[in-house]
Amino acid sequence: MREIHVDHIIDALRSLVIKANIELGDDMLNALQDAINREESPTGREVLKNLLDNANIARQDRIPICQDTGLAVVFVEIGQEVHVIGGLIKDAINEGVRQGYKDGYLRMSTCNPFTRKNIGDNTPAVIHFDIVRGDKLKMTFVPKGGGSENMSRATMLTPASGIDGIKKFVIDLVDRAGPNPCPPTIVGVGIGGSIEKAALIAKKAILRPVGSINPDPFLARLEAEWLDDINRLGIGPEGFGGRVTSLAVHINSMPCHIASLPVAVNIQCHASRHMEVEL
Amino acid sequence: MIDRLENGVFRVETPLSTEDVKTLSAGDRVILYGVIYTARDEAHRRLVGLLQDSNDLPFELRGQVIYYVGPTPARPGRPIGSAGPTTSYRMDPYAPELIAHGLKGMIGKGRRSNAVKDAIKRYKAVYFAALGGAGALISKNILSARVIAYPELGPEAIYRMEVEGLGLVVINDIHGGDLYTDGVKEYRK
Known part of the structure; x- marks a missing residue:
């Protein structure tokens, strides 16, 4: 021992x-920089630049x-x-x-x-x-943060809802949340398990580095497809209108009961802060 | 007081008049100067309670702007910590009452209820968004911050803040314009 x-x-x-609380991860800095190149709205681009400035000020001034x-x-x-x-x-x-x-x-x-x-x-x-x-x-x-957590939800769909039902739940949620959770967001999705396990794996999903590919090819395909659909909603940075509403969709899944289809969505704002230490 | 600058951005100085508010439309970029007051959930509940009992508020509401923010504590030698907006809908149950009593501006982020939008039109007020999640950047525009009421609420106390060049966007105006609806339409496909 x-x-x-x-x-x-x-x-x-x-x-x-x-x-x-002070240092935004490199994956997020890269994702925001990439988003500036993709964003069609001039206001959206300005917002994204401000978010990068904010991250730099926080790091330099040691302010959250x-x-x-x-x-x-x-x-x-x-x-x-x-x-x-x-x-x-x-x-x-x-x-x-x-x-x-x-x-x-x-x-x-x-x-x-x-x-x-x-x-x-x-x-x-x-x-x-x-x-x-x-x-x-x-x-x-x-x-x-409370703003993005408040826009998160868990639900129990019927097995008949299928993939289309899950997708609808996720995308409608992001659409209804609109500007509230500080877009561009990371959308963590947990599919399967039980009600509490779905919520837990959804939260764990937001920790995966932004820009990484899901090792499960089926989930990787869903992530790409759903992200594309979300970025057609027009919400944009801070909800002012634009192309970049989310930077990533991350899905975790596990087996569930034959009668159930638990789905949870954990929305993470652009101030996506997490850091680890190993002792 | 409002001036339109060469680049189309509005320079706005508090307090605001009805005439000032009439000038602004959804989507306008604004830089704000002057004194503003902070209030979140519990402070709003108390302010509305005072109004209902016909008591004086901790500050004169007429023409003022309220910022929905709970800042981080200031490090020694600095006026404030990180200070970005919180989500506004939580203040929706209280905002119409404050607007009816003379509040002219609100700063937050996120959508408002129909009741708030109606009060904005009826009593001539304006709702601005500040950049959510950019509290470090925004702190640079805050010259001073002093708790004037409810210190026991900690980060939710009412602060009197002096701001200089705070960047905002008009979301809801007196004409019924709503950037969160109109701006999104343009890019939805």
Whole structure:
């Protein structure tokens, strides 16, 4: 067994929280740059240039890319040879989030759902654990903004709905969301599993690098086709009208019950922030 | 006060008059100067509560512009942190009441309800979009920010902000124009 002390987890996550909110990934910078070349609307091109400026200012001035520094979502992959010592791993993750949000001058955005009173330290984090092979501990931090999360949905279609039914659900959702989730977006789709699993794999889908090809050729074909349809909607950057409404559609799928067809869509805004660390 | 600049962009200075608002149409690019006030969900609920009980608001509403924003905390030596717009529809249940009491401008992002669009037409107001997700860029246009009400709400407190050259786009105007509908039509196929 390899021992990892909770203090190590706290420090690593604290740094990750701050960095992920300030530095937009290279895949997103490249995708926005490419989008400028494809966008037909002059206003849309101007918006895309501003978004790249914004990313550069954030990195240089060490200021968050977006004021919505999100609900703290943490994906943890823990090798089964790892033994966490010094405390509870969940407490360590929440402490890392607490310290990162305070020390990074990030916005505290968690609240009581009934009274709406702010919790004050952006905890609790939404943590998803997965046990994997090996002796490493990997954490992926995703500060997920409310604007794009609010436009996300999960549903249970009938098996008779088929691929066309799934496609209609996804594209209608993006159309109805319009300008609200800060386009150009990344559309994460989860198909199959159960209601909660579909939502989870949809969220995981937004983490795949933008510009990468789905290793499953069937899903890769659907992704290309649906992206093309979405970019005919005319919503454009910030919803002002234009060609580039989404930068990517990412699909994850898994087997489901013979009676069901669960579908979830997780919409990610252009401030697509996520970063990982391996201990 | 409004001036049309050579490049067709409007230079707008707060507070706004009915005459000012009449000049603007959906799709117009605007750069904003002057004092604005911030408010989000809970602050709106409280402001409308005060109006319904005929109490004074924390600031004079007439001619003012409200920015839907919850900024990140300022680092030492800076006026503000990241400060882009939040999605506006959450303020739709409250906005018509504020517009009826003299609010002239709103800054946010995303579509508004029919009730808000009707109030904009009826009472002569305007809805602007700022660039969603560009809070670092926008922070450069904020000269000062001071909490004037509800500090207990943290990022949702009401701030008095002084802005210089804040880039906006007119979404809903007094003529019923809506860029989110009209702009999209042009590129839909």
